[in-house]
Amino acid sequence: MVQMRKDDHEAIRAVLAGDKEAYSALVVRHSRTLFRVAFRITGNEADADEVVQDAFVRGYRKLEGFESRSDFGTWIYRIAVRCALDKVSGRRPDGVSRVAEENDPEQNEMQVADMAAGPDRLLLSGEIAALQQSAMHCLTPTERAAFVLRHMEDRSTEEIGAALGMQPNAAKQAVFRAVQKLRRRLAPLRVNA
Amino acid sequence: MMHLSQEDLVGLAYGEGAPAADHHLSGCAECARSVAEMKSDLAELKPLDAPIRDENYGERVWEAIEGTLPRYQAPRWKWLGSRLVWGLGYAAVCAVLVAGAFYAGRVWEHGRKPPVTASTSTPQPRQPIVVVVLSDHLDRSERLLVELKHVDAHNSEMFPPLRDEARTLLAANRVCRKDAEQAGDPALEGALDHLDHLLGQLANQPGGLNTAAIAHLQDEMNADGLLFEVRVLRSRVHDQKSGRKPTNGGTA
Numbered sequence: 001m002v003q004m005r006k007d008d009h010e011a012i013r014a015v016l017a018g019d020k021e022a023y024s025a026l027v028v029r030h031s032r033t034l035f036r037v038a039f040r041i042t043g044n045e046a047d048a049d050e051v052v053q054d055a056f057v058r059g060y061r062k063l064e065g066f067e068s069r070s071d072f073g074t075w076i077y078r079i080a081v082r083c084a085l086d087k088v089s090g091r092r093p094d095g096v097s098r099v100a101e102e103n104d105p106e107q108n109e110m111q112v113a114d115m116a117a118g119p120d121r122l123l124l125s126g127e128i129a130a131l132q133q134s135a136m137h138c139l140t141p142t143e144r145a146a147f148v149l150r151h152m153e154d155r156s157t158e159e160i161g162a163a164l165g166m167q168p169n170a171a172k173q174a175v176f177r178a179v180q181k182l183r184r185r186l187a188p189l190r191v192n193a
Numbered sequence: 194m195m196h197l198s199q200e201d202l203v204g205l206a207y208g209e210g211a212p213a214a215d216h217h218l219s220g221c222a223e224c225a226r227s228v229a230e231m232k233s234d235l236a237e238l239k240p241l242d243a244p245i246r247d248e249n250y251g252e253r254v255w256e257a258i259e260g261t262l263p264r265y266q267a268p269r270w271k272w273l274g275s276r277l278v279w280g281l282g283y284a285a286v287c288a289v290l291v292a293g294a295f296y297a298g299r300v301w302e303h304g305r306k307p308p309v310t311a312s313t314s315t316p317q318p319r320q321p322i323v324v325v326v327l328s329d330h331l332d333r334s335e336r337l338l339v340e341l342k343h344v345d346a347h348n349s350e351m352f353p354p355l356r357d358e359a360r361t362l363l364a365a366n367r368v369c370r371k372d373a374e375q376a377g378d379p380a381l382e383g384a385l386d387h388l389d390h391l392l393g394q395l396a397n398q399p400g401g402l403n404t405a406a407i408a409h410l411q412d413e414m415n416a417d418g419l420l421f422e423v424r425v426l427r428s429r430v431h432d433q434k435s436g437r438k439p440t441n442g443g444t445a
Contacts, residue, residue, distance in 0.1 A: 020264045027258070028251030035250065039243040048243070053258050060262050132238055150207060152240035157209055175207075176200045183234050 008072040015063060023063075027056050030073055034080040040148045041084035043136065051087055055080035081145060081163040088141040128186075135185035139178050146171055147178035197224045206231040295360060302364035327372075327381075328434055330365050331427040334388055337362060338420045341395070342411060352402040359395035366392055384422045391419060 007025070014022035031052055038051035059076045066075060136144060145164060149155040155163070161171035197205070201214045205228045210218070218225055337358050344351050370385035391414060398406045414420060 016265050018265055018267045020259075020262055023262065024252070024255040024259070027255040031251035031254045032246050035246050036243040040241045043241065045244055049254075052254055056254060057258050057261055060258075063265075128237060129239065133241075148241075151235065151238060172200070172204065176203045179203050179231075179235065180199065182238060183231075186234070186237065 005071055005073075009068060012063060012066060012068075012072065015060075023056075023060055026072060026076070030076055031056075033073070033077065037077065037148070037153055038080055038084045038087075040152050041081065041145050042087050043133070047087050048084075051080060051083045054083045054087075058083065078163040081149065082165065085141055085145050085164065088144065131186060132182070135182050138181060138185060143174050143178040143181070146174035147182070150175045196221065197227070202227050202231050206235055298361060299364055302368065326365075327369050328427070328430045330362065330369050331423055331430060333358070334362055334366070334392075335420065335423050335427055337395075338391075338414060338423060341407075341414060342420060344407060344411075346404045346407040346411070349403070352407065355407075356396055356398075356402055359392045360397075363389070363392040363396050381426060384419075384426050387417055387419050388423065391417075 008029070011022045011025045034052045034055055035048050038055075039045060039048035042048050042051060055076060059079050062079075066072065136147075139147065142164060146160050149160045149163060150157075157168045157172045157175070160175065161168040164171060164174070166174075197214055197217055201210065202224070204210045205214055205218060218228060337355065340358075341355060344355065366385055366389050370382060370389060373381040373385055391410060394406075394410055394413075395402070
């Protein structure tokens with residue numbers, strides 16, 4: 001880890017000194033981590049690929065502002081999270097006319113109805129995954145990103161706040177709202193199971 | 194008994210419970226059960242498995258973005274640093290040349306000194322030699338003072354010739370002043386003293402000559418009436434040279 005960080009910093013110094021190709025080492029080293037989190041937030045392979053590229057381009061342009069005391073992996077990861085959030089925030093859901101289910105005044109984002117099949121029509125083995133996927137779509141982009149970072153990426157509240165550009169308390173609230181919504185969505189499945 | 198909030202339960206389920214919530218949990222079976230249920234529910238939510246990306250994925254990402262990235266310029270301070278080194282080197286060479294020229298000038302002036310000082314041992318031929326040297330010195334000094342009086346203080350190109358001439362005259366002026374002192378001519382000695390002061394400032398102005406320094410010297414020269422003083426002396430010395438009797442008392 002320490003060696004990787006040292007290598008990253010050497011590559012950054014080389015890039016800033018005019019050696020553009022040195023950035024490729026950073027791209028190769030961190031691409032797969034970025035793809036994983038990008039996919040989990042966007043839920044879409046093509047979008048995740050785009051997010052990875054956007055994140056590295058954005059990171060390159062901001063490289064002069066990178067503080068040498070920081071960890072490049074953490075820094076570019078946060079940029080990727082923001083890119084993924086931008087991607088899902090700008091995406092129109094499915095092109096299907098949806099009915100408002102509930103409003104989230106804090107986020108000022110409209111919730112949409114879940115059009116997925118009911119749990120009784122799903123086989124139990126695939127039910128959980130399918131319903132979870134469906135339930136994830138009812139989260140706001142911020143809640144989805146916060147939940148992914150907390151539940152799937154095992155990030156602390158402070159890290160989530162830093163990645164999403166919000167106070168830790170707001171990040172905690174976002175995780176809480178996401179968990180509440182998901183539990184409500186998955187409650188029928190638990191009863192049927 | 195106040196139970197834990199849903200938010201606290203979520204925090205505890207993820208291992209980020211506040212100390213107070215942890216403490217409450219140890220004494221509240223209901224909340225402990227709620228946390229256990231919460232953990233169980235969360236355990237059902239499986240992480241999304243991202244599609245596998247092979248070892249060459251990073252290289253493909255690099256190929257995709259490489260063309261869009263501009264190359265960073267090498268830090269500007271390096272360029273400035275090299276320019277600074279060259280500049281300092283150039284300034285040092287100039288300083289050495291100026292100092293060398295000044296030293297050579299002084300040595301040369303001292304080299305010219307023996308004919309003047311040699312005359313002290315032979316009083317009869319000394320007087321004409323001293324008068325000729327002094328006359329020449331006062332002529333040049335007057336020209337310099339006239340130039341200084343009329344020089345455009347904002348035209349810095351004019352300053353170096355003034356400075357160089359002042360340096361040359363400064364050495365000669367000291368010889369003449371010493372001679373006047375030995376000859377017991379207080380009027381001439383006083384005038385050459387004033388001249389020495391001004392030449393010294395003109396020749397060795399700290400930080401070099403600039404508009405403010407020239408303006409200051411012009412004011413000083415006018416206030417002292419130095420140019421007038423030099424003209425009177427020159428006239429007197431010319432009279433001596435031509436063998437006429439001076440119009441006022443005291444001669445070199």
